[in-house]
């Protein structure tokens with residue numbers, strides 16, 4: 001009886017330990033497979049598929065010499081077919097508005113061009129001898145900027161920016177690209193990241209539009225609706241359409257000067273100067289507080 005008891009006890013112990021080890025190994029592999037799947041799905045979601053790169057297709061078509069226009073669709077159904085369209089993204093320094101040319105005087109050192117598009121600002125600065133790094137989430141826009149001569153241009157979305165500390169002396173967000181901050185919370189998170197990536201005297205040179213300088217009733221109604229649902233008035237949800245291509249919906253943030261100052265508060269940045277245009281657009285030269 002004693003022997004039988006010992007046998008059962010020993011067998012159960014062995015069985016239990018084997019089961020435990022099998023469970024542990026299975027769990028390890030399950031977690032590993034989940035992690036890998038998550039990474040693959042995550043990168044697929046963040047990277048634009050060719051059919052979603054409507055902006056890039058538009059830039060590519062213009063680069064190929066086709067006369068086209070840009071269509072921006074807002075989530076309330078408002079459609080804005082811009083006449084100037086992609087032409088402006090290829091414009092030369094001499095064609096820029098005076099306030100845009102003036103902003104270039106503040107650029108210094110190693111430059112990161114966020115949402116570089118076809119590369120008009122990067123190319124101008126590269127020509128001037130600056131060490132420029134362009135990034136954009138549109139693979140075709142990056143391709144065009146490189147074909148036009150930009151030495152360093154990469155497909156990176158603003159959300160994925162992850163450069164080492166002290167990588168740049170100036171970050172430029174031209175062509176209303178303060179908008180790429182998307183929302184109040186996302187702006188503050190990215191501003192802190194930009195703080196780390198830049199040198200002690202680093203600058204952000206960002207262009208935007210004061211959304212409230214309008215009498216268009218559709219825009220005014222949209223701002224009001226935005227505020228009612230807890231968004232910033234000028235946080236527009238838009239997508240680009242070009243022929244059969246339809247871009248992803250994304251939030252583009254337009255802010256008044258007061259709103260910009262509020263966003264910057266506590267992020268390590270403050271406005272040094274505003275450069276005004278003749279209309280609602282303006283550029284902020286943003287410097288570090290610490």
Ligand SMILES: C[S@@+](CC[C@H](N)C(=O)[O-])C[C@H]1O[C@@H](n2cnc3c(N)ncnc32)[C@H](O)[C@@H]1O
Nearest residue numbers: 055089115116117136137138141157158174175
């Ligand atoms: C209005 S265009 C301005 C382009 C360029 N800065 C200029 O002024 O000619 C906006 C640019 O931001 C890019 N973009 C949009 N969403 C982005 C994101 N999440 N990350 C990086 N770039 C983005 C677009 O592909 C496009 O090139």
